[in-house]
Amino acid sequence: MMNEADSLTEIFRGGLPHCLLIVFSLLLTCSPVMPSEFEVISMSKYDLNGQHYGSRVASISLEARSLYSWNTSRHCVLTRLTDLSIHDFDKLRQGAGGLILMLPANILNLDPETKELITILEQSMLTHTAAVPIYFAPYNKDLEKIIDDITYTTTDSPGQNQTALAQLVVTVSANRYHINVGGGSIAANKNSKIPIIHGELIPNQLALKPTESVADGQKLPVILITANLKTFGIYNDYPVNADAAVLLVLMELFSKLHYTSSMAPKYRLRFLLSDAGVLLNFQGSKKWLEVDDNALQNVEFVLCLDTISESLSYTTENALYMHVSKPPKDKTSISNFFKLLKSSAEKYSNGLAVEGVHKKINLADTKLAWEHERFSIKRYPSFTLSSVKSPRSPIRTTIFKNDESRLVEHTLNTTRIIAEALASFMYKVDPTSSIFEGQLAIKEENILPYFGVKSILHNNDVKDAFEKYLNNVKIIYDKPDARDPEFMFYNENEVKLNVYRVKPAIFDLFLTFVIGAYLLAVFLAIQYFPRFYDEVSKLTKEDPAGQSNGHSSERVRMKSH
Known part of the structure; x- marks a missing residue:
């Protein structure tokens, strides 16, 4: 019996506790x-x-x-x-x-x-x-x-x-x-830069009067159309660029119209597109004005496109707003164009209202509300066309979009209204007549290819379009100053x-508490097992003696009988 107890004690004093420690450690590390x-x-x-x-x-x-x-x-x-x-x-x-x-x-x-x-x-x-x-x-x-x-x-x-x-x-x-x-x-991305591309429509010599020359055409007043590509939102993805699509479609349409021998242009058209919108405070326009300010020596007005179509519409409002820094005087170029725009909307849209909104420039604010303010500060007559009334509208910066078919339909309708009004103004055509019909009709096929434009430098799609329809195309870059950068991007x-x-x-x-309690119990069992065994042995030895004495007494009583 003592040999069995010694063997059991040796088991506990040997490798079993270590095995238990390893098992519990594995259980601890293999928690769910x-x-x-x-x-x-x-x-x-x-x-x-x-x-x-x-x-x-x-x-x-x-x-x-x-x-x-x-x-x-x-x-x-x-x-x-x-x-x-x-x-x-x-x-x-x-x-x-x-x-x-x-x-x-x-x-x-x-x-x-x-x-x-x-x-x-x-x-x-x-x-x-x-x-x-x-x-x-x-x-x-x-x-x-x-x-x-x-x-x-x-x-x-x-x-x-x-x-x-x-x-x-x-x-x-x-x-x-x-x-x-x-x-x-x-x-920080030390190679951060904002591309700006611009070009112009030079009047076709066949469209000029016999007494005029190309040099005379260069003296015509300038109408500048600008837009910005949205290259990011709350995360780096490409939002809907309806403004750039409208600009590129206008560029394509007027390039065909500008070189028609029967249409003598009264103005020169310039187009400006950059990768810097409201989030970057229209840095592209600022840089272009610093570099190529001479291009606007004889400017009629600057037309800026901003959120022409609401990419994520949650209202039933259907309006096109002309934002200006100060109310235009009657019979001025902006006033006349505004009237043509209203007439065009009444003719080609279903309930689209054209309204004027006046907001003074806050020179104390480091961020401008609209792009036309960049040009208004330089004393150029300018305005912004937008589907939102307030410059604080969150629609201007959203990266989400509604059903693309609805966006295309709305953009198509707005492009037709702007194109007809602009053509009536430039060519002095009766606003009741329709110019963009037949071969010049604006279709979805004109809009859809430009909806996927992501950046000026992406696949050279924008550059190819500019070089196809415009002259004197140039790309300049706005790069942050090494000491005092106005903007900076970061690597992702x-x-x-x-x-x-x-x-x-x-x-x-x-x-840990359970394992500690278990190990303590095992330790105490090992330490006090000999004493426990002795006590149990004593009890087992006393019971047989008591039983034998009981049987002897029983035999004595039987003999006495």
């Missing part, structure tokens, strides 16, 4: 983990006039929390874009450790109120500095389940009416998610979002 990888896009980041926009932080390695349960910078908030408000964003961009927003599955299915809230949130995010890394994730069912799980865990967290033991059990058994985004370092790295399902920190403490 569910790695998932998702595509994410970093929020746009840029500098303008010394002000930082976007976030300068890229890496995230934090616990995921819902929009309603985060409370420290050690939490990364994972939520839907449609659930975030401006108030929430203001708190998150300063206090959270990170923010990941899942985009809607289909923006078209949202109600008008939600669309409006999204565009307002976009504008707020684009005009503020964020101290935390912000990423956008395309809609994904698995990611949506994780968001639902985080939110469900938050709403079903232990309440005050539960016992302390019940709360402890719920807390220990709960699951958590850990988020990891390896964004690397963010560095492709990153992945990794989500791991893990236990909370209190689970590790609880598991």
Whole structure:
């Protein structure tokens, strides 16, 4: 019996405790983990006039929390874009450790109120500095389940009416998610530049009067048409560029009309397109005026295109606004064109209203409201045509869009109105007559190829169009100054979002306590097993003696009988 006890003691004193330690260590490291990888896009980041926009932080390695349960910078908030408000964003961009927003599955299915809230949130995010890394994730069912799980865990967290033991059990058994985004370092792009392309329509010599020459044609008043390509929004993607599409279609149409022998032009047409819109304070126009100011020696007016079509419409309003810095006097060029524009809208549109909006230039503001203000400061008569009434409209900066067929239809209609009014003004044609009909009719085939234009330098599509229809085409670049840059872009790295399902920190403490208690019990059992065995042995020895004495007494009693 003693040999068996010694053998059992040797087992406990030998390798068994070490094996148990290894097993428990493996169990601890193999706690439930569910790695998932998702595509994410970093929020746009840029500098303008010394002000930082976007976030300068890229890496995230934090616990995921819902929009309603985060409370420290050690939490990364994972939520839907449609659930975030401006108030929430203001708190998150300063206090959270990170923010990941899942985009809607289909923006078209949202109600008008939600669309409006999204565009307002976009504008707020684009005009503020964020101290935390912000990423956008395309809609994904698995990611949506994780968001639902985080939110469900938050709403079903232990309440005050539960016992302390019940709360402890719920807390220990709960699951958590850990988020990891390896964004690397963010560095300024020293090769940042804004391309600006411009060209002009020179009157055909056949269209001039016999007494006129090409040199005389160069003396004709200039009408400048400008637009800007939107190359980014809240993240680096290409929004709808309806303004550039309208400019390129006008360029194509008037190049055909300008060289018709029966149409003697009264004006020269210039076209200007840059990659800098309202977000970059119209830096392209500013640079062009500094470099090629002589091109506007004899300018009739400058026509700027800005948000001609609402890419994400959530109202039933149907209007075209002419924005000016001061009300035009009667019988001036801008006043006459405004009247022609109204007549054209009445003839070619279904209920489109043309209205004038007057707003003074705020010279104290570093950011201009409209592009025409760049030219008005230089004393050039100018105006902006837009489908939005207020310069603060979030539609101007949204990256989302409605059904493209609706956008094409609206852009096509607006282009026809502007083209007819401009042709009536330039060629002194009766506004009741139609110019762009037959072979000159504006069709979807004219608009669609230009809807996909992304940048002036992208595939040379814009450059080829300018060189095809215009003369004296030039491309200039606005580059930031090395010492005091007016603008700066930042390099973007492709990153992945990794989500791991893990236990909370209190689970590790609880598991450590359980393992410690178990090892302590094993240690005490090993230390006191000999004494325990001796006590058990004594009890087993005493019982047989007592039993034998009982049998002897029984035999004595039987003999006496």
